[in-house]
Amino acid sequence: MELFPSSPKKYDVFVSYKGGDTQINFINNLNSALTQAGIKIYIDSALTEAANISGWYTRSNKNQSQVIEKMVGDVLEMLELRFPKELKSKDLSEKHFRSLKKVSVEGCTSLKEFALSSDKMESLELKNAGIEQLHSSIGLSSNLRYLNLEGLRFQNVPNELSSLTSLAELRISDCKELVLEKQKLQALFDGLRSLRLLHLKDCSNLLELPENISVLSKLCELRLDGSGVETLPESIKHLSLLEILSLENCLNLRQLPELPTTIKELTAANCKSLVTVPTLKTLATMMTGREKFVSFENCTKLDGSSLCRIAEGAELSSMNAAFQNVFVRSKGASGASCHNYNFVKVCSPGSRVPEQFTYRSRESSFKVKIPSHSNILGMVLSVLISPSEGIKNHGARIFCQCYDADGRKVGYATRWFHEATKDLKGDHVFVWYDALHFDSIVKSLEEQEIIFEFFVANELGERDVLNVLPKECGVRLIFDSELHNLLRNLELDFESKWELGLRLGSELGLEMGSELRLELESQQHRPISMATERFYFNEDESDGLYNEEHVHQSERKGIHNIKMFSVEDMIVSMTSSNATRIKY
Template sequence: PPCSKLSEFLVDVSGLKLLEKLFLSGCSDLSVLPENIGAMTSLKELLLDGTAIKNLPESINRLQNLEILSLRGCKIQELPLCIGTLKSLEKLYLDDTALKNLPSSIGDLKNLQDLHLVRCTSLSKIPDSINELKSLKKLFINGSAVEELPLKPSSLPSLYDFSAGDCKFLKQVPSSIGRLNSLLQLQLSSTPIEALPEEIGALHFIRELELRNCKFLKFLPKSIGDMDTLYSLNLEGSNIEELPEEFGKLEKLVELRMSNCKMLKRLPESFGDLKSLHRLYMKETLVSELPESFGNLSNLMVLEMLKKPLFRISESNVPGTSEEPRFVEVPNSFSKLLKLEELDACSWRISGKIPDDLEKLSCLMKLNLGNNYFHSLPSSLVKLSNLQELSLRDCRELKRLPPLPCKLEQLNLANCFSLESVSDLSELTILTDLNLTNCAKVVDIPGLEHLTALKRLYMTGCNSNYSLAVKKRLSKASLKMMRNLSLPGNRVPDWFSQGPVTFSAQPNRELRGVIIAVVVALNDETEDDDYQLPDVMEVQAQIHKLDHHKCTNTLHLSGVPRTNNDQLHICRYSAFHPLVTMLKDGYTIQVIKRNPPIKQGVELKMHGIHLVYEGDDDLEGRENTLPETQQTVSQKLANFFSSFEEEEGETISESESTVI
């Protein structure tokens, strides 16, 4: 602000009787207000945030029209007793101050609606007189040092939003909280409370209750079921061990968050009575079975119940090992969740086969079944006509992929080691992402040449001969939109520049893109390292002018292969990417290895760069009769892939060895 250097307020304010607003926020050197500030009798707003003011003048009691007083971040330690005479005051903001106590006269502010005491770390006590604030609507004491809540039954009749989260010394919630008859929102997250009083069930208008990260809270009272207006309950990160059977009475509950409740072992049988539940988040709990009533959640739209680890630690958790997994089956009633749009059941140890009636979940748009133990998917999968994202990552027993619904946009099959066949993908005309990393048994991807929307195809660690069949299918049409392509390969196109490239601007031809090709291999020394990054992070592109560095970009080399074979990655950057926009006339672009490395044992064997100019990739139709110099970039890439010979594939496959 223009007055940030203001250290003294020298204006004679006695002549400012008509001034209604005085904003001095940000004047960090201002430590004193005029003694006669009370002469500004028309003042309605006084904002002093971030000033060095330590005291308010006694004459402030004459500001009988003052509605807003803000002292956020000030060094003030106490308020004058006369603060209670400000009969028009509606909003009082004291966040981040050094306030040690509130005067009992605070209870005289009959029109006060908002009282903010957030992060007042020296304030340990709130006076009983706070119960006299008949107009108070919002009380925020988050992060303060308050030790107890001096609430009296039926006090604060207007209070609808009370927040005491992060109060590290607040160990108890008084039974009188149940008599805050207008309360809509209650926030007690990250407090050391050990229990909630039974009386809390008497909050008959409550809509939102937050109890995040309450590490000492192990149980909810049975009376929680009486909160029949509760819309949202957040228990994330708390140490709740179980939910009472009465929980099912929360018939208006729409959103329930229980992720990271790592002590929660089961859901009550009454859980299926939550008829209004739309969104259920329960990632990383100990719940291993869903009650049969679960299918009665007829309005459930989002179900997130992912567990960790997301990847299998050992090669095969076979029966008989000390870590023998406990397998689960999907409850029969699950197919009744007809409105379900998003399901994340990653690492739930689902075994056997997924039931045929999966097709009934016709609203599903996102489905994550990664790291499970089922060996087959039903043919009815194709009937999930709204499915956009399907992840089967680390489903190491899955052998066959049935026909897929045509609206699919993302398909992740990485580390499906047993997968032998993929159904024809020709109909997936809007598929943008296909991940087959380490699917070494698959021999072909039928229909790949028709995937005209494909932007990312990852096949590192695949069988070399299989990748040869796939390379033959990489048509001009399927390469046109491709941004990231990773697959086994030991060379880059010979029309790429092998070293650094210096850009020369061409008249009437704009630079439209940059393509970078690299051949990378992981050495044997990576074998014992549990490298769980989804990408190889060691190769970068750098732009510089002479010796002046301009830009560095880590190449998106997705898919960490389980072999030490050479892997070819092609990264294509469009006109709006920094590697294109930052490349000016006379600037040089080069490929380098990250230094220092994140991961040892990554070898950059070969690289090439190609600059794409306006008109280089715009020609439609067949180009068979054109000389290669006149062909589009996509056609030349298709030619490059079709030039790989069987012998190359065989040579590579002979040396295949697993390293991760």
């Protein structure tokens, strides 16, 4: 009986082994059997004759250069070298492969220069290598889609990097010596228009991004954590696919521009110099199937008007999420998918639960009476938490559980975020809207009165470890009757507002009157400057209006009686520590 049946297909096998006994016994017999079956076998010295080698992987430190010299540049598809300490730059000096698709030299600390290229290269992993210089030949890998330069010691990015027109992911982080000048980035962005992910993290010498960042029209994720940027270009609002913007630990960041409506995750924690945040109402625009996560944790220098904008953005996002979830429930009456639901989670410094919350209490547990004959679409929750040693040492998770009058649980417990909060610098306000939590309550609701209990647990979810109670709690009910108010405040053009209103009105049985149509149309034609500009005046003087720069100058001089007003329906009373919204 034949060990291997004959086959018209041609096979090539490379055998790797150790020990002379293996060759004398097993390998010789295997060679004979494979040869009889018409399968060509390559052993050791026959490596250079291989015609179909698809990959090579090693952790060995022996004879790296000798083995690489034997590689056939026309056929090798994958080269992975993990932590070989003796690999030298000359081993990979200016080698060009025709078929190589994937290369990894992660952790090769002795490799000082990288000069390998390929016509078909798609992935290049250089993380934590000892590379001090990228050779200009990298520009020859025109099909490269993934490039990781994290932890390298190089000082400059070669100009040829802009030739990588197919590059979709570029990761640069913890490159302490790298200098990324604005002009250099401008040239890179012009060439890298296929980027979907861009990381420029922990690059302290990165001070400014160019205005032409808007040419990265496919960009979905931008992470600048730990960089030295002081502001972002105004053109960032034109990145119509951007969903994730992370600015954590950007210690020099002073202000944010208007952001794209597509943002679903905005992290600006520990931005200690951040003073000004624009309207976040734009983030409420696109909500279908999204979770909006916004964190300004430990941004302790945010001015009063910015804190108001954050609170207003959180409220509008929660309202729109609740209304958009009407469509989710309608489509999934037989079981709506939680992946299509909209959720909102916002954190910022503050001293009170936002005034938009109808029910507020200094107690951690209180009753909320549900109005009869009302159509509730959602519940927004909020707590005010102070820092403590327990939170710092064990982390804090914020929960809310509802009960009926007899103490029975109603629905399941909801939490602000899946990760624990630890190092808080001052009081913080946490706001969240959980659609699934609301659904679980509505299904179990038999009474018109619910008890809301808020509590803080440690990272493991244990309540009794921290002994921490919220300073203030709040509940805000969202009703279908707020549809008109939602449409007035959404940053949409008239046609989009009216279409959304008609669809929601049809689902909820609400009419869209002609007066509302005229009002929304008038908003469309209102001059942008009148709709968004904010003006200031000093109560103690009568020398005209101030702009924001005048306000900052006055506050530095100790003048705090500055009032702000806009054509929008509100006046904000600014002091050195907080802001109060007054409707007129």
